[in-house]
Amino acid sequence: MAVPYRYLICDLLTDREVADVEFDNVTYDHRINMPGVFTGKLELADLRLSKLWNRVMPRDTGDRSSGVGRHIIHVIRGDDLWGSYWLWYGKVSQQGGQAPVADVKGMSLDGFMQQVEIQADLSYIGLDQIEIARQLVGHMQSDPRADLGILLPAGDTGVLQDLIIAATDNARYGQKLQELANAQNGFQYRINTRIAGRARVRELVYGYPTLGKVNTRHDYSQPGNVLSWSEEVDATRGGTRWRAQGASTSNDLSLASGPLVSQVAEATEHLNDGWPRIDRTASYPDVRDLPTLNAFAQFWAATAPGVTRVYTTTVQLPDNPTLTPHDLGDTAALRLVNERYPEVDGVASFVRDWPVVGLEVRPPRRDNDVEEATLIYGGSNGG
Incomplete structure (x- = not known):
């Protein structure tokens, strides 16, 4: 029997429970250093479900006590909290004689942080990057x-x-946190949510240089669980x-000025091996200092030299998987045997150990009782 799911909708700021909704066709994911997303549907097949959904997305447009934008969706798998998502989009539609259907979209809490502008001048000089992250999040949360x-x-x-950061930069807290983490010698982070006792906890977790437990490995293979x-x-x-x-090198709009541009960071090994010149310019329109821009250029030259390579595998989740959303950054051992990667002398030719940087989960559905997870691997970019 499949592990049961609950989708608990609560007030974003107070975590007060609003409704317990049985969504179908759900997909939710987690990513390191970027927001995760949630999608789901609810068929309003009878008056009870219609009344339930009215508590989440009121029919009365003047009812501001509830609604899309002020709620969070907690994804509870069994007794564990596997994700929390700000409910930012809702749609109710009906086709022909079918029942109305509510569609929703959510984003993880670091995604909500990208909706809050930094409307004050902030300056952090010569601080540990995690201290800057703490102060940045703390500054946002100083507003109730x-x-x-x-x-x-x-x-x-x-x-x-x-x-x-200048108040005039139109920068956002989540954006600056992400840029800070993605600079050269940066760190990995995510907003994790979990259950502690009877409370739901929201926490910023980080790893330097990477997230993940040491000496922990999860095994995936084909043939096997892949x-x-x-x-x-x-x-x-x-x-x-x-x-x-x-940013522009001048604050005087009456004067013509161009943006500040970093030095070129080259993928030296690729160029030395005969690769062509493929130019990329990453845009950071609110960054005003050259050393930071140089660090970003070096980061991208090291992260995406030549091409990007993304490997994913989809596996069937057991009731008690060793890898959960709380374990992002852990190492997965991947072995493939197929027509592209045949055995060589009786041994798998594709054997890789990579950190898991993304996890997309599809719970059982009405038309498919299999719970699946797609793993996205890091350490495979460039080539």
Whole structure:
């Protein structure tokens, strides 16, 4: 029997319970250093379900006590909290004589942080990058209307950074947190939610240089528990020469001025091996200092040299999987034997150990009682 799911909708700021909804066709995911997403449907097949959904998305447009934009969806698998998503989109539609259907979309809490502008001048000079992250999130949560109750981690990385933000930059908290983490010698993070006792906890977790437990490995193989796999190579997302472009060099709108641009960071090994010149410029329109832009250019030259390569596998989840959303960053051992990667001398020719940087889960559905998860691997970019 499949592990039961609950989708608990609560007030975003207070976590007050609003409704327990039986969504179908659900997909939700988690990513390191970027927001995860949630999608689901609810068929309003009778008056009871219609009344239930009215508590989430009121028919009365003047009812501001509830509604899309002020709720969070908690995904509870068995007794564990496997994800929490800000409910940012809702749609009710009906076709022909069928029952109305509610469609929803959500994003993880770091996605909500990208909806809150930094409307003050902030300056962090020569601080550990995790201390900057703590202060950045703390500054957002100092406004009770943006206080998500995210617990902040202790510790440091030993890497000092500068971050200067002007109120006129139109920057957002989630955006600056992501840029800070993605700089050279940056860190990995995510907003994790879990159950502690009888409480639901929201916390910023990080790892330097990466997330993941040491000496922990999850095994996936074909033949075996791998249902499908893919290997995606894209030269339009990689490059052999990288620049980062920042803000305008002048605040005087009456004067013509161009943006601040970093030095070129080259994928030296690729160019030396005969690769063509493939130029990429990453845009950071609110960054005003050259060292930060240089760090971004170096980051991208190291992260996406030549092409990007993305490997994914889809597996059937057991009732008690070793890898859960709380374990992102752990290492997975992947072994494939197929027509593309045949055995060589009786041994699998495709054997890789990679960190899992993304996890997309599809719970059982009315038309499919199999619970599946797609794993996205890091450490495979470039080539």
